[in-house]
Amino acid sequence: WLEELHRRSGLHPIYFFPTGPYGRYDKNPAASHPEFAKLVRTLARHNRVGLHPSYRSSTEGKWLEVEKRRLEKLTGRAIGRSRQHFLRLRFPETYRQLLAAGIREDHTLGYAETPGFRASIARPFPWYDLLEERITELTIVPFQIMDVTLRQYQGLSTAEAWQSCLPLIEHSRKVDGHLITLWHNNSLSDEGAWLGWRDFYAELAQWCRRLKKDDVP
Template sequence: MILIYVPVFSERIKYTFSFIFEKILGISFRLTNCSNNFIYESSPKFSYSFSSLKNEIHFSSCNLLFETDIKSQNLIEILNDPFATTFFLLSRYEEYLPYQEDIHHRFSYKASLVKGKIDPLIPWIDTFAFDLFNQLKKKFPSLVYKNRKFTFINTIDIDHAWLYKNKFWFKNFKSLGKKGLTFRWKDFYHQILVLSGLKLDPYFIYPYIKHLNIPTFYFISFGLGGRWDTNHHPKNIAYRKLICQLYNQDYSTIGLHPSYESNKDFTILKMEKLALEKLLQQKISFSRQHFIKLHLPNTYYNLINLNISADFSMGFQDHIGFRAGTCTPFYWFDLKNNKISELKIYPFCVMDVTLKNYMKLSIEEAENKILNLLDSVKKVNGTFISIFHNDSLSNYGEWELWRNVYEKLIFKANDLQIYPQNH
């Protein structure tokens, strides 16, 4: 048990200290605002306030954790206060302030206030938590933390289940015509062979994933289609059969991959969730936003209203690393209402599209980046969550040889933990 002196209790303080001590270190703590009780307490303790009390381990605070509103902050003051930094990162405070949106109206690493100040490739909060423990242990040798195990969570987004198969004939006719007009004869004949059943569709990688025998989350696109939603139609019989097969597969869990348009229309989001639940005859409680279209707080309000209990969208689309500064799943703090919510956030730290299309990395560079990222998570025994798509694992077209990147990750993460399923 650690005693922490704070001049005033607040929801932000409880949330921040709970995450650091209980969620990461597995140590219980108690808050007090009574200076006399604190001074004469002999157990492990420290103070978090504007000034120290009496020769104790002391952390000087800025105002952030004692406030209840949302406003522009002095970033220098926050970065000099590791607990305020923790809350600033976890709550995604900067995403409630004005920022420059990207082409898809998203927050990006490029727009982050802490870009160049906090290394996104390191789980900053987890690293600070263990540094804090080591500092406290020097004065209180009896202090121990609860060991946790490194966990790898394999997630696959299915934006289009097949490249050629099970599509309306006109789409395939148009695709073949385009290949012929541009003299892409190799791709032309490959598509013919797939459509005639002589070759497997390159995006049909599901037996390969099943053979790996690792827990896998499949996030399913189930919208009606559009410019940025190229999934098979929800009424497509083959698509529906595939989703049911994946659901009934060992070690697999199905989550919703809400369509691009659903992010700004709650009615669409609700329709997609209900349709997927009706198909599987099972409640869907996991989600990840298509295109990582995460707009706070509205996206999370919509998910909560639909009884989604966990979301996997917390990460940058344009850079690998830790958007919320941690590799530990956490409950979302609702800044507008100044309270903790029941929505659990599972932060991912690497996505295939980020590596290839945004960061423009070669296969070898991508492998090195992933392995370094993996090592940083293992150092704090955190949770490593990756995003790959079935097309990026196809080894076909623009994704030729990119399965090697995925397999390097799987091999390195050889101490996989069986993640509890939700069937």
């Protein structure tokens, strides 16, 4: 249903896949698991994909390159995008690690506790390394809305979440910005605590279609 929704809405999502080791903060399947590998290959055929680096890769840089190679092997293509686990960013170390590993586009910058414009801008921008006083090749793509922000951090119902998101959608539209949202697979399961959020996502997709936006992952 998700791929069909994106097709009907004219949206082009990016799927970020984890390929790191299982651990306390990393509960993903092994990259070698047949069903996981099949899912990655299937989605990568017609969609943009990126790496979801493990929690430990933030402080153990060697894992970033290992995980990137694993995803490249699965997809058969070079991987140049990432989104950090738990939005874990260390400045400037994280961005420098990404550059060293060949990542050129990162989608981590945003608030965990509240929707909004953490970068004060609704468009991608090049990362400027203040310590080295230079513009780098890394493009930062800030997001404005995350699923767990709405339901877990703020404890909103879907109706309340919609009222929280509408001003951000309107602000992005007024400045011809990019409305970027971040969603986890379990939040679209329509089960348990996430019951009803699949419909919320579908409504958001249709709203963006009406606004003629095609950049909401």
